[in-house]
Structures are given as C-alpha cells and as structure tokens.
Amino acid sequence: MSKARPEGDPEQAWEGKYIKVLKHGTWEYVSRTRGVGAAVMLAADQGHVILVEQYRVPLGTMSLELPAGLVGDEEEGEEIEAAAIRELEEETGYRAGRMVNLGRFHASPGMSSEGFTLLRAERLRKVGEGGGVEGEEIQVHRVAFAEVPAFLEAKRREGAAMDVKLLLLLAAGFLQPLGLGGH
Numbered sequence: 001m002s003k004a005r006p007e008g009d010p011e012q013a014w015e016g017k018y019i020k021v022l023k024h025g026t027w028e029y030v031s032r033t034r035g036v037g038a039a040v041m042l043a044a045d046q047g048h049v050i051l052v053e054q055y056r057v058p059l060g061t062m063s064l065e066l067p068a069g070l071v072g073d074e075e076e077g078e079e080i081e082a083a084a085i086r087e088l089e090e091e092t093g094y095r096a097g098r099m100v101n102l103g104r105f106h107a108s109p110g111m112s113s114e115g116f117t118l119l120r121a122e123r124l125r126k127v128g129e130g131g132g133v134e135g136e137e138i139q140v141h142r143v144a145f146a147e148v149p150a151f152l153e154a155k156r157r158e159g160a161a162m163d164v165k166l167l168l169l170l171a172a173g174f175l176q177p178l179g180l181g182g183h
Contacts, residue, residue: 019031042066051067051143054132069090070087080099090133095125100119100122105118149170
C-alpha cells in the first residue's frame, strides 16, 4: 500500500504571474501565487439566478458559470466579502447589500490546490450593465429558477462548457429520482 501523504516539502517546477506548478512525491499540481484566493457568488433575485458566460482559454470555448472573482489579486489582505461585492458588480452590474459566507470548497482537488469561498449575495440592486473590466467580455444572464435546467441544456447544445458549481442549481432535479430532491 502506498503512502497517501508524500514526505518532505513540495518542489516548485515553474512559476508565472498567477499560478505555479508544484511536485510533491509523485503528485503534480497547480497552485495560485501570492496567496490569491477566489470568491464565487450565488446571486439570486426575485426567483431568478444571475449567471455569467465568458470565453475561457483553457477550455477553448464559452463557459457558463456562477459569477466569481479573485480575492487579493490587487490588494493584499482584501476581505472576501468586499471582494465578492466588487466582483459581482463588475461582472454582472448587480450590487449586493450583503454577502453571506457559505464556506470554502475545492473544485478539482486532484489537480489544483485552489479553493474558493462560496457566498450568497443578498439584497441585490441593478446598478450597471456588468460585463467585467477591460479585456473581459462577460455576458450576463438572469434566469428564472424553474427555467435553469432548460437554459443550461440549451447552452450546452450551443457548445458552452458548464462550470461544476452550476450543479448547485441542478441538485434537486438530480436527486429527485432518489427521493432526496425535496420537491
């Protein structure tokens, strides 16, 4: 039986401005540089959820996602809630009156040490168009909860990639056949 935890410290194989590649025993993985983190916002408003769609270079296609952004990339020690409010407004044009921290999660723990903090955006107000900052071309979608499965399927047929965090919006439908959906 092999050891689950390699001994010693990881070795750095490469480092760029935003990521670095590490090797620890037989594991190779990616990590963010400079202690930068990520915030993902579950933004719902009057029976609708706010989604974003943007081109993602690693996937080579458009990706449908919950709004998200980096924490501490411009200001060291930035508070997660403040970064989430800023990023939500930049990306979607909605300002949250409050962010509720729902915990820390990891989307691909076998390949990346990156985690994200999931926050629920509350008391939303439309204050702008969104679309991101210069160089970003983010499309904003306000989708009724009842229409989410059909909307995601239509986007999938168009060739859009689906961010794993969208499973939050589909869980009840996936679990219903098991008697766990709550509907």
